[in-house]
Amino acid sequence: MVWTDNSITESRSIALTKWAARTMFPGVPIAIREDLQSRIAGQVRELSVVNALLRAGSVKPHPRVASSLRMLSKMLGISERRYEQLVVEVTAHATK
Numbered sequence: 001m002v003w004t005d006n007s008i009t010e011s012r013s014i015a016l017t018k019w020a021a022r023t024m025f026p027g028v029p030i031a032i033r034e035d036l037q038s039r040i041a042g043q044v045r046e047l048s049v050v051n052a053l054l055r056a057g058s059v060k061p062h063p064r065v066a067s068s069l070r071m072l073s074k075m076l077g078i079s080e081r082r083y084e085q086l087v088v089e090v091t092a093h094a095t096k
Helices: 010-023 034-057 063-075 080-094
Strands: none
Touching: 010 063, 034 063, 034 080, 063 080
């Protein structure tokens, strides 16, 4: 994870996170009904953040992780409030 690798500078970590948020997410296939496309796209973005939260919880704590997760969420169009809800949900499920 670039956020916890001390050999990667913070500016490089930010640049890699921004690059991933801009380029690594596939578009929704046009064959899917138009009224479902935005919902599916939103779920893909949220699932990506949930996955990152889960992975972050399995590594040694690092100061860059929290700010990087927030930045990733923001770049993916997830509101601050929704991001906080996702954190609460992931935490609740992870502690069961």
